[in-house]
Amino acid sequence: MEAQLMDGVALAADTLARVTDGVADFVAETGRRPCLVTVLVGDDPSSHVYVRMKVNRSRRVGIESRRIDLSQATTTQELVAVLDALSDDSSVDGILLQHPVPSQIDERAAFEAIDPGKDVDGVTRTSFARMAFGEKGFRSATPGGIMRLLDAYDVDLVGARAVVVGRSPILGRPVGMLLLARDATVTFCHSRTQELAEVVSQADVVIAAVGRPELIRGDWIKPGAVVVDAGYNEGNVGDVEFAAARERARLITPVPGGVGPMTIAVLLDQTLAAATSRMSG
Numbered sequence: 001m002e003a004q005l006m007d008g009v010a011l012a013a014d015t016l017a018r019v020t021d022g023v024a025d026f027v028a029e030t031g032r033r034p035c036l037v038t039v040l041v042g043d044d045p046s047s048h049v050y051v052r053m054k055v056n057r058s059r060r061v062g063i064e065s066r067r068i069d070l071s072q073a074t075t076t077q078e079l080v081a082v083l084d085a086l087s088d089d090s091s092v093d094g095i096l097l098q099h100p101v102p103s104q105i106d107e108r109a110a111f112e113a114i115d116p117g118k119d120v121d122g123v124t125r126t127s128f129a130r131m132a133f134g135e136k137g138f139r140s141a142t143p144g145g146i147m148r149l150l151d152a153y154d155v156d157l158v159g160a161r162a163v164v165v166g167r168s169p170i171l172g173r174p175v176g177m178l179l180l181a182r183d184a185t186v187t188f189c190h191s192r193t194q195e196l197a198e199v200v201s202q203a204d205v206v207i208a209a210v211g212r213p214e215l216i217r218g219d220w221i222k223p224g225a226v227v228v229d230a231g232y233n234e235g236n237v238g239d240v241e242f243a244a245a246r247e248r249a250r251l252i253t254p255v256p257g258g259v260g261p262m263t264i265a266v267l268l269d270q271t272l273a274a275a276t277s278r279m280s281g
């Protein structure tokens with residue numbers, strides 16, 4: 001039987017509607033809008049598209065969106081200085097550093113310059129540790145979106161065998177930590193993994209987070225498994241061979257329209273949460 005689609009567009013719309021209401025309440029109470037600053041370094045065309053989308057979405061839910069564009073030649077020190085200043089600026093609630101940054105920049109040093117209280121994209125060590133310990137805090141936006149999708153479709157994670165393909169600091173690793181915190185039995189796969197097909201074929205829940213078109217073949221999927229494809233490759237192709245995987249899975253995310261829209265929804269939800277918590281704290 002064909003798998004049911006996990007509809008990220010609809011779930012993101014629900015989330016954004018709630019955020020819009022929450023922002024209106026925040027404005028009524030404080031007389032100001034929550035403020036998200038996006039920092040973009042360099043001229044990567046896809047990053048420019050993503051930032052434009054984030055800025056437009058922020059404005060639509062009533063969040064004030066500021067954008068800082070820095071040149072391709074920016075140094076780590078210069079970027080850290082900008083992020084330090086934003087961390088100290090009391091009119092700023094959330095900071096998003098669009099990644100990847102140009103290769104001369106030490107990305108980890110840049111992320112660590114973000115005040116954890118404003119880390120609405122969940123990229124700092126503090127946020128990662130909170131995810132790993134199952135504590136309250138800001139989640140990496142895409143992993144947070146994946147967890148919300150799994151919950152919206154009532155996927156039982158307790159004791160489930162979850163295989164995460166990819167281990168990047170912003171996607172594979174944190175989503176594995178969030179699954180572990182929910183009592184899944186988690187396996188991480190990466191470029192050095194042997195027998196990838198064999199490992200994936202044992203999964204009740206597959207999270208694809210690689211960036212290689214259709215790396216995960218449909219016939220690797222265990223019948224009845226849940227398949228979440230975070231990959232996005234040129235031509236609107238995910239990391240999973242969608243049509244064939246859909247024949248075997250129980251639930252599957254489409255690409256586009258699955259994980260992607262949830263990333264922005266989580267980012268804006270966390271911006272509102274940051275603003276609210278700064279107001280009360």
Ligand code: NAP
Binds near residue numbers: 167170192193232
């Ligand atoms: P990344 O930093 O390049 O990490 C890719 C990971 O895949 C690495 O851990 C790498 O292993 C692993 N990998 C590479 N080749 C592999 C192979 N043949 N078999 C198994 N694992 C392999 O990428 P990322 O930033 O995590 O992004 C991954 C994908 O998600 C991309 O398509 C990206 O566009 C997409 N993405 C989507 C969203 C969204 O909002 N929907 C957000 C972020 C990213 P090693 O660690 O061994 O190198």
